[in-house]
Amino acid sequence: MITKQVAERVLDKALSNGAEFAEIFVENTYNSLISFNDNKTKQCLAGNDFGAGIRVFYGHTAIYGFTNDVSEATLLKVAAAVSKAAKGKSKVKVQDFTKLEFENKHEIKIPNNTVAKSDKIDFIKRINKAARDYNDQIVQVHISLTEKMQDVLIVNSEGLWAEDSRNYSRVYASSLASNGKEIQTGTEGPGGFAGYEFFQNIDPEELGSKTAKIAVTMLNADYAPSGKFPVVIDNGFGGVIFHEACGHALETTSVAKNASVFAGKMGEKIANSVVTAIDDGTIPNQWGSENIDDEGMPTQKTVLIENGILKSYIVDKMGSLKTGYKRTGSGRRQSYRFAPASRMRNTYIAPGKHKLKDLIADVDYGIYAAKMGGGSVMPGTGNFNFAVSEGYLIRNGKIAEPVRGATLIGNGAEALLKISKVADNLAMAQGMCGSVSGSVPTNVGQAAILIDEIVVGGRK
Amino acid sequence: MYEQEFKLIFDYAKDKVDDIEILYSGGNAFTVSINQQEIEGFNHANSAGIGVRVLKDGKQGYSYSEKIEAQALKNMVDEAVENAEASEDVEDVEMANYPEVENKPDVYSEKLEQVSVEDKVQFAKDMEKYALKADERIMNVPNAVMGSVKSFVKIANSKGLNKEDMQNQAYCFVSALVSANDDKRMGMDYHIGRDFSQFDAQKLGQTAVKKATDLLGGVEAKSGEYAVLFSNDMMCSLLETFSGVFSAKAVHEGRSLLKGKLDKKIAAENVNIIDDGLYPGGFATTAFDSEGYPAQTTKLVDKGILKTYFHNTITAKKDGVKSTGNAARGIKSSLTVAPTNFYLEAGKMKEKELLAKHDKVIKIVSLQGLHSGANPVSGDFSLSAEGFLYENGKLKTSLKQFTVSGNFLQMLSDIEAIADNFQFNTSSVGSASALVKKLAISG
Numbered sequence: 001m002i003t004k005q006v007a008e009r010v011l012d013k014a015l016s017n018g019a020e021f022a023e024i025f026v027e028n029t030y031n032s033l034i035s036f037n038d039n040k041t042k043q044c045l046a047g048n049d050f051g052a053g054i055r056v057f058y059g060h061t062a063i064y065g066f067t068n069d070v071s072e073a074t075l076l077k078v079a080a081a082v083s084k085a086a087k088g089k090s091k092v093k094v095q096d097f098t099k100l101e102f103e104n105k106h107e108i109k110i111p112n113n114t115v116a117k118s119d120k121i122d123f124i125k126r127i128n129k130a131a132r133d134y135n136d137q138i139v140q141v142h143i144s145l146t147e148k149m150q151d152v153l154i155v156n157s158e159g160l161w162a163e164d165s166r167n168y169s170r171v172y173a174s175s176l177a178s179n180g181k182e183i184q185t186g187t188e189g190p191g192g193f194a195g196y197e198f199f200q201n202i203d204p205e206e207l208g209s210k211t212a213k214i215a216v217t218m219l220n221a222d223y224a225p226s227g228k229f230p231v232v233i234d235n236g237f238g239g240v241i242f243h244e245a246c247g248h249a250l251e252t253t254s255v256a257k258n259a260s261v262f263a264g265k266m267g268e269k270i271a272n273s274v275v276t277a278i279d280d281g282t283i284p285n286q287w288g289s290e291n292i293d294d295e296g297m298p299t300q301k302t303v304l305i306e307n308g309i310l311k312s313y314i315v316d317k318m319g320s321l322k323t324g325y326k327r328t329g330s331g332r333r334q335s336y337r338f339a340p341a342s343r344m345r346n347t348y349i350a351p352g353k354h355k356l357k358d359l360i361a362d363v364d365y366g367i368y369a370a371k372m373g374g375g376s377v378m379p380g381t382g383n384f385n386f387a388v389s390e391g392y393l394i395r396n397g398k399i400a401e402p403v404r405g406a407t408l409i410g411n412g413a414e415a416l417l418k419i420s421k422v423a424d425n426l427a428m429a430q431g432m433c434g435s436v437s438g439s440v441p442t443n444v445g446q447a448a449i450l451i452d453e454i455v456v457g458g459r460k
Numbered sequence: 461m462y463e464q465e466f467k468l469i470f471d472y473a474k475d476k477v478d479d480i481e482i483l484y485s486g487g488n489a490f491t492v493s494i495n496q497q498e499i500e501g502f503n504h505a506n507s508a509g510i511g512v513r514v515l516k517d518g519k520q521g522y523s524y525s526e527k528i529e530a531q532a533l534k535n536m537v538d539e540a541v542e543n544a545e546a547s548e549d550v551e552d553v554e555m556a557n558y559p560e561v562e563n564k565p566d567v568y569s570e571k572l573e574q575v576s577v578e579d580k581v582q583f584a585k586d587m588e589k590y591a592l593k594a595d596e597r598i599m600n601v602p603n604a605v606m607g608s609v610k611s612f613v614k615i616a617n618s619k620g621l622n623k624e625d626m627q628n629q630a631y632c633f634v635s636a637l638v639s640a641n642d643d644k645r646m647g648m649d650y651h652i653g654r655d656f657s658q659f660d661a662q663k664l665g666q667t668a669v670k671k672a673t674d675l676l677g678g679v680e681a682k683s684g685e686y687a688v689l690f691s692n693d694m695m696c697s698l699l700e701t702f703s704g705v706f707s708a709k710a711v712h713e714g715r716s717l718l719k720g721k722l723d724k725k726i727a728a729e730n731v732n733i734i735d736d737g738l739y740p741g742g743f744a745t746t747a748f749d750s751e752g753y754p755a756q757t758t759k760l761v762d763k764g765i766l767k768t769y770f771h772n773t774i775t776a777k778k779d780g781v782k783s784t785g786n787a788a789r790g791i792k793s794s795l796t797v798a799p800t801n802f803y804l805e806a807g808k809m810k811e812k813e814l815l816a817k818h819d820k821v822i823k824i825v826s827l828q829g830l831h832s833g834a835n836p837v838s839g840d841f842s843l844s845a846e847g848f849l850y851e852n853g854k855l856k857t858s859l860k861q862f863t864v865s866g867n868f869l870q871m872l873s874d875i876e877a878i879a880d881n882f883q884f885n886t887s888s889v890g891s892a893s894a895l896v897k898k899l900a901i902s903g
Contacts (some may be wrong), residue, residue: 031792038714040548040549042549044543044544044546045524045543045793046539047511047523047525047539047791047792048524048525048526048527048532048535049526050526050532051507051526058499059498060498060500061500061501062500062501062502063499063502063504064501064503064504065503065505065506066504066507067507068506068508068509069506074506078504082502085502086499117543117546139714140713140714140715142713176715178714182838183714183717183837184838185837226865254602258599259637337505339503373832373833374829374832375829375833376831381644381646383828383844383861385829385832385863386832387833387842405842405865406842407833407842409861409863436501455861455862455863455903457833457843457862458842458865458900458902
């Protein structure tokens with residue numbers, strides 16, 4: 001995308017005011033979106049994202065600039081602008097480039113741009129039909145299919161020359177059920193770090209009827225009760241609790257600023273001893289996986305919490321400089337428009353030895369959250385909230401009637417200690433995680449967990 | 461500007477499409493964030509991109525490119541044509557050369573461009589400094605950010621439309637984390653504007669801290685139904701979250717609660733909701749929308765009666781009405797409808813008087829989970845909140861984190877009174893504090 005000579009001259013310029021480190025990130029991405037609604041292919045949109053970002057370090061200060069124009073003249077201009085943002089004493093020179101060799105763990109079998117749009121639309125239509133056939137309360141089905149093929153080049157003043165191609169495939173289906181007065185939705189959004197073969201391995205009929213079932217169940221559900229209850233959160237997207245309440249607070253972005261409840265807790269017990277949590281960027285073709293992170297470091301499997309003890313943070317290059325902890329291959333960014341930051345990949349609570357039914361059987365009266373919605377957290381306080389998108393009451397150790405409109409609120413550090421049982425049914429679910437370096441694909445995951453007590457905000 | 465690129469695209473597309481619209485969007489942006497008086501982040505951005513919307517046999521296709529060179533632009537047109545052919549959505553779509561607004565709004569300040577990078581960095585440092593000095597219970601200042609944006613939009617179509625708009629603005633925000641007796645609270649304040657002299661680092665830093673310290677030492681809210689006062693900025697957040705229910709596109713697609721409610725009462729009599737693309741000094745103010753259609757002032761809700769939805773020319777044709785100038789799209793997105801400066805008209809009473817209207821009122825000053833705990837389709841919300849309990853108009857105590865639940869439409873009907881402390885939030889949604897008859901609170 002740029003030549004070694006250009007890279008060297010641009011990095012040289014970026015270092016010229018005494019910076020200790022300089023990096024260029026170049027990206028050429030093909031994005032495609034097919035959007036289907038109202039029984040019709042409504043929009044097809046595709047395009048080319050293209051540009052480069054230049055980053056320099058002065059001590060613990062990161063300076064970043066980007067442009068769409070990767071001509072040498074413009075890159076030199078951006079390099080000059082970022083170099084002038086501060087002044088340093090370093091005399092570092094650009095090292096000779098060595099191409100980073102790594103094993104490709106995520107085979108792409110069918111590049112998405114080799115498949116006809118009509119095949120993709122046929123796949124979408126099967127999902128649509130299955131959802132509408134489920135029940136006559138389904139009034140609308142929205143489906144979108146997104147594909148992204150990203151080529152990246154990461155070069156830095158330490159001599160790194162890393163190139164990789166990434167391929168993302170995701171389908172998102174949302175069914176709306178209505179009884180004439182109210183509307184409820186049911187959604188699923190499976191995705192993979194994979195080519196078109198990812199869609200070929202999905203059963204479209206199953207996906208469609210699954211979203212319809214959730215919408216109809218929730219439409220015919222009563223409002224959730226309010227108060228403090230034990231809650232069983234099932235696997236897959238249930239892992240959003242850990243992602244939001246704990247994962248973000250383990251990123252060095254917040255740890256280094258002392259804005260995290262887990263800052264200074266390395267080696268200490270921060271969770272119930274039944275909890276082991278992992279952030280793994282190496283699982284083949286998983287949504288949050290990558291061969292290398294956006295700073296050009298091979299990703300790894302990082303044990304965050306082992307039997308309740310804090311073992312590692314999620315560390316990027318700047319986070320490593322600030323905290324002294326080793327990088328974990330977690331420097332990620334949405335695109336060349338963002339400087340990288342410490343981010344999660346595939347983050348999950350490892351399976352325990354119980355069965356889901358044992359967890360339910362432990363609860364006299366509480367909530368079974370079969371499927372979670374999104375949520376958010378304040379890193380400083382650790383307070384979180386997240387929505388239950390498919391919920392049921394538990395009565396006398398058995399799953400009872402469905403309930404809707406429930407929100408779980410609490411504190412991440414406290415909730416980790418209140419996880420008393422973990423089941424054996426590990427599963428992951430896909431999401432887009434938004435933070436300082438933009439929106440990146442991440443998997444959340446867990447086996448079902450029992451939290452002894454949590455505040456449920458309902459309507460009753 | 462970019463006449464040559466536009467001409468190249470028009471010429472290349474001429475025999476391939478029925479009509480074409482070209483949108484250029486570019487500009488530059490600057491942000492600096494400060495932590496412990498050091499520059500923590502410093503971003504300098506130059507961006508440019510061209511997007512096209514083509515019309516072929518009544519179907520639309522889209523494509524864009526950030527590579528602005530001849531071959532990439534031609535590929536973009538071909539891709540858009542292919543996308544139009546794949547679409548099954550035959551609509552009554554028209555492109556036209558729309559007139560200009562009578563008085564072009566003032567959306568650019570040359571003086572703002574003269575503010576130096578050093579002054580912006582110093583401003584962010586000052587916000588942090590004043591916040592740190594404001595109260596001894598402060599732990600740290602997680603955010604002290606100052607930024608500015610300059611953007612240029614050019615839109616042209618094959619019917620002869622050719623409009624340009626240059627805008628700029630500056631913004632800043634500061635947040636403060638405070639603690640006392642193991643209770644931690646966060647407070648935030650912000651300012652946006654085109655007049656840098658109106659940016660007050662001391663006031664912003666101190667307000668952020670005060671918002672946080674006021675909340676310290678809360679008691680648990682007793683679960684039940686309460687009269688609830690949403691502060692002006694939280695009322696803005698709620699309106700922003702649910703603004704999509706006014707979209708004609710959402711109505712046509714069966715995703716809006718307001719379907720079939722035109723000319724019906726959907727809110728209390730004191731509720732007037734307005735969208736004003738020409739609001740003086742507004743940050744969504746613009747002379748034309750994303751179809752090049754002139755911006756206007758639209759009364760959506762008049763004394764509680766729903767008068768119209770947001771329209772672009774396509775949704776308007778379907779309903780047999782005129783566009784309200786709410787067409788929206790970026791180069792990477794398809795044409796939709798969206799609000800401009802969207803607001804709930806202020807009332808005349810003081811917030812203090814609203815708080816005294818019931819024996820007990822819960823005042824909410826912070827809401828979390830708006831993107832997850834609020835369902836814009838059903839209108840249901842269950843949100844994490846922070847605030848205070850008032851008894852007989854007097855502040856009784858701050859409250860520990862609690863949830864507030866209800867339904868947006870029900871809430872609009874239950875608005876008892878609106879205060880006079882009107883303000884816009886960072887997303888150009890405006891409101892004063894509002895008192896809602898009853899909502900479910902869970903502590």
